[in-house]
Amino acid sequence: MSLLQVTNLTKKFGKFTALDGVNLEVNSGEIFGFIGPNGAGKSTTIRVLLGILKATEGEVKIFGKDAWNDAVEIHKRVAYVPGDVNLWPNLTGGEVIDLFVKLRGGNNKSKREELIKKFDLDPTKKCRTYSKGNRQKVALIAAFSSDADLYILDEPTSGLDPLMEKIFQECVIEVKKEGKSVLLSSHILSEVEKLCDRVGIIREGRIIESGSLTELRHLTRTQMLVQTKEPVNLKELKGIHEIEETEQGLSFQVDTEELDNAIKHISQFGVLKLESSPPTLEDLFMRHYEGTEKAHDTGVGGGK
């Protein structure tokens, strides 16, 4: 059952088209990874989902309700963590958490304390003194102490250290176990790979690829390292890339659909050693951006 459905969403800021016919679907009980470089339109999409921006065209439904018109009703069941957490400098973290939980409705005091302990946050400090990571912790604690049905998380770990990242992942897995859904926008591909059931890749305002990780893997290449008795000639084969002679042997990448042919071919030369690494999301991601200009910076994209 689909919990969130975006159909043909277009968002324009004046003449600039930020989102161009985006289609997305998040099903009940799944974790959906939303990946793309800065300025691709991740945050813009999420802000439309939350009814903070108004769609120029297209339909956005959450829980079967319209994201713009029924925003308040929808938000009672949504927990959101923005990418850039700006807090009020003269309130304490504890005060902000309480305020956020209260504004969404519902209350879970024991969960709050547990999470504050887990994330190792001092709630008595003013937000002014918090680092980026600590501000993110405040938003995460507020989000996970509420009983939501859908969690919308916009690059929630960009300021967290690896230890806290792990705790964050535990929290996500826990809500998944409870049958909740998560929309996770991220830069950190290993995280998306570990957590997500399905991913959508956005680039320049369009979804260029979406599906389960297994579905997408056919688009990727496998990294191979072989040592053979006789020198191998790979030149005539299709789908072989980045051939390189190394001390350990011959290193190359092979398209997933040509894997069978490649192995058959190599086996004729007397294989001494064969190492392969599975296609990672990293490769998948990089392949989609090959040839395009490099992503500008590593911060969270606030681009319109």
Add this chain to the structure above:
Amino acid sequence: MAKNLIAKTGHLTRFILRLDSIKIPLWLVGLTFFTLIVPPAFVGLFDSQQERDAMAETMANPAMTAMVGPGDLGNYTIGAMTAHQMLLMTAVVAGLMGILLVCRHTRADEEDGRVEMVRSLPVGRLAYLNATIITLVFASIALAAINAFGLYALGIESMDFEGSLLYGIALGATTLFFGGVAAVFAQLSDSSRGTTGYSIAILLVAYLFRAITDVSYEALSWISPLAWVTKAEVYSTNNWWPILLMIGASIVLFIIANYLNSIRDLESGFLPAKPGKRYASAFLQSPTGLALRLQRTGIISWAIGMYVLGASYGSVFGDLESFFEGNEMLGQMLNGDDDVSLVEQFIPMLMIVISLLATIPPIMAINKLRGEEKKGRLDHLLGRAVSRTHLMGSYLAISVVNGFVMLSLAAIGLWSAGAAVMEEGLQFGMIYGAAMAYYPAMLVMIGIVVFMIGFIPKATSFIWLYVLYSFFVLYLGGLFQFSEWIGKISPFGHVPQAPIEEFTWGPLIVLSALAIVLMIVGFIGFNKRDIESS
């Protein structure tokens, strides 16, 4: 060893001077401007000694003494008048300049980690503090010199060179002293907010203590450094000792700051940082509660300010007759009419000033919504179960109530002080009614901001130009004899000027209706548009 502590102070001083190469000159120009425009204006307004004596008589009341300090009222020359009415107030602002300058380059730079980077270079541990102090000294000397020579250059008879020099140095010494106070608090407190907060608190306490003791028991006022400024008796006896005392005290403060800095760790303080609240109070847990909490300090300060403003106007009511007697220029600003008393003629002009000043806090309150949007903090609320109408409604409610309270407090202040000094008393209803007549006009201004936030959010700050226009046209309109329509462009120009004009409901109802329409349209716009990202 000692040399190592201050290594590269010279380099850092040049660096800080460059960082402040715009800010310090702006402060100096602003402060000097207000010092230099006043004496020529006094020459124009109070031509003869007789007029000046009338002014002296008006000033001879406790409220005025509390506000501007004692003056040489027996020999009220233009110079004595300037020193009496201007010097203390300007000195307070000069002190503020010193506080902000020092805080900016001590605790604020330290808090943001810039001092750490500087410390990692081959510079002395006390170099940055002393570079800041040297910058402060330069700024103080510049302030003193520009004002001293500027005042002398005006060529006014009663403003001799010695007096002008003392006037300038009094200002410079105040900057130095309160800069020194901030330098000490920068060591004691562990945040820049604390440093500025404590230093400004000292400035205010010094002012208030001086105000109370000047009125009650003048000898005690020696305790307040700000009283030393008035005790210099500039342009009358020219007493240098209090100012030398001030400079000496500043040096002591600098030494204390250096000592404290040398015995503490970077980024630590001596005053304990008290932990904040672990839980939000029930009050905070709503959009309205949050909005109110964010503006709390500002609202309270404005409320006190409005009451004091009203009271200080009211305190001159007792001597108003003698003040206006024979002063043609001021008389021109009032609508001459012999049937009503001078106080009643004076009230409409006061009300314009009061109501326009009282409009500033409610506009700030509603503008806060836009400010929060620009900082990207509305997303937190709108991303939860808070509707846009609820959110804007919270800010509007605060703004509307705020305006009502500000106007009321000013009116109550005016009445209470006025009734106390006038022999025949003052009718509360008349004063309060005259003030409240401006409330619908104030609502129109708030309505315009709501409308702009709804439709042209980027233009929201243009409201201040409109406030300024209203002030200029209506306050000075009488003096320049503007044609009537120029005043009618402002909503404040449509308010019946009770008690001299007959009070009519018509314009007030129209203004209120206009305000409501603007607000409704603004809500519709806010509900339809995108929220900006930070």
